[in-house]
Amino acid sequence: MAVRVLVVDDSRFFRRRVTEILSADKNIQVIGAAENGQQAVEMAAKLKPDVITMDIEMPVMDGITAVRKIMAANPLPILMFSSLTTEGAKATLDALDAGAVDFLPKRFEDISQDKDEAKKLLCLRVFQIGSRKSILPDKQRPTPPRPLGGVAPGMKAKESGKGVVRTNLPSGWLRNLNLVAIGASTGGPVALQEVLTKLPANFPLPIVLVQHMPATFTAAFADRISRLCKISVREAKDGDVLAPGLALLAPGGVQMLVEKRGSQFVIRIKDAQPGQTYKPCVDLTFSSIAKVISGKVLAIMLTGMGADGREGTREMKRDKAMVWAQSEDTCVVWGMPGAVVEAGLADQVLPLSEIGPRLAQGV
Numbered sequence: 383m384a385v386r387v388l389v390v391d392d393s394r395f396f397r398r399r400v401t402e403i404l405s406a407d408k409n410i411q412v413i414g415a416a417e418n419g420q421q422a423v424e425m426a427a428k429l430k431p432d433v434i435t436m437d438i439e440m441p442v443m444d445g446i447t448a449v450r451k452i453m454a455a456n457p458l459p460i461l462m463f464s465s466l467t468t469e470g471a472k473a474t475l476d477a478l479d480a481g482a483v484d485f486l487p488k489r490f491e492d493i494s495q496d497k498d499e500a501k502k503l504l505c506l507r508v509f510q511i512g513s514r515k516s517i518l519p520d521k522q523r524p525t526p527p528r529p530l531g532g533v534a535p536g537m538k539a540k541e542s543g544k545g546v547v548r549t550n551l552p553s554g555w556l557r558n559l560n561l562v563a564i565g566a567s568t569g570g571p572v573a574l575q576e577v578l579t580k581l582p583a584n585f586p587l588p589i590v591l592v593q594h595m596p597a598t599f600t601a602a603f604a605d606r607i608s609r610l611c612k613i614s615v616r617e618a619k620d621g622d623v624l625a626p627g628l629a630l631l632a633p634g635g636v637q638m639l640v641e642k643r644g645s646q647f648v649i650r651i652k653d654a655q656p657g658q659t660y661k662p663c664v665d666l667t668f669s670s671i672a673k674v675i676s677g678k679v680l681a682i683m684l685t686g687m688g689a690d691g692r693e694g695t696r697e698m699k700r701d702k703a704m705v706w707a708q709s710e711d712t713c714v715v716w717g718m719p720g721a722v723v724e725a726g727l728a729d730q731v732l733p734l735s736e737i738g739p740r741l742a743q744g745v
Contacts, residue, residue: 385433387432387433388415388429388433390419390421390422392437393437400435409505410508410509410512418440420442422452423455430458433458433461437463438464461483464487468602471598471599483714514715548736563671565593565683566594570594571603572714573684576734577734583613585613586745587626587627589630593632594690600632613628613629615628615630618631623646623647624648634661634662638667640671650670660690666694681694681698681699682708685712685718705722708734719731
């Protein structure tokens with residue numbers, strides 16, 4: 383069955399362009415178009431689409447207000463279109479706080495320099511988000527999710543519900559590790575906020591975060607999360623020393639590596655090379671960690687499209703690193719955690735709501 387889409391934008395040209403691109407995909411049906419937020423709220427209630435694409439700046443009612451009203455009355459997945467500016471980043475993060483699940487650049491050339499590839503990525507993102515109503519927050523779903531489960535051979539497991547398997551971890555298990563490394567993409571900003579805000583101020587390990595995100599977004603995103611967290615979160619800089627209770631977010635548009643200098647582990651920021659799809663890239667960061675922090679790492683793969691992070695996780699797993707993956711039922715897109723699970727690398731597969739509390743319990 384085709385995913386039913388409501389397109390919302392005050393530009394007639396942009397509405398027509400998005401409608402034409404999405405309608406060319408046999409798996410997508412555009413069922414309506416609105417030119418402002420008020421129309422979007424009314425049409426969402428009447429048409430009940432599977433997904434909405436939403437502009438931010440519109441007359442009558444802006445996109446952020448519309449998202450908030452739709453999520454309160456008729457919750458459904460909403461994909462924002464954002465400008466890649468500092469102000470655009472702040473507005474997009476406000477939209478995610480209001481309940482939107484993800485965003486894409488409004489200029490399609492910022493999605494991909496290849497026009498056909500940009501169209502394919504837009505259709506794929508809309509289809510995947512629109513076909514996953516289970517990604518809505520628990521309070522906006524009639525029933526709780528049923529997470530999948532996985533456990534490494536030889537580890538003690540506990541059944542706790544249909545399809546759920548969790549390993550039992552000893553008290554203070556985090557003290558045996560040196561680092562937590564987290565990778566995410568589509569849906570990641572919301573997922574990272576959910577995890578990090580559950581950590582206590584005395585969290586004993588450094589954290590490195592790799593989220594596929596434009597360069598103009600990462601500093602604002604890190605600052606936004608840091609204000610909500612008990613731990614410190616900021617955009618990483620070259621030469622930063624990993625420290626307990628500090629989460630460093632990879633800057634957009636470049637690559638972030640971890641190196642050892644003397645007795646310290648430090649961040650190295652490098653320019654992205656031609657042909658590299660992801661900037662930052664989870665695989666590159668995770669691979670660098672595998673080279674310098676042998677085994678004493680917890681790698682966590684959160685929601686995201688594609689398979690970035692699988693090979694870097696594989697390298698860490700060879701040295702007995704611990705690996706968690708977000709469960710399919712709670713992912714916006716299960717591509718990245720699914721790739722880790724299907725490769726047999728995950729020790730645990732957990733619903734998003736459990737990952738932060740489980741980390742906090744290990745302190």
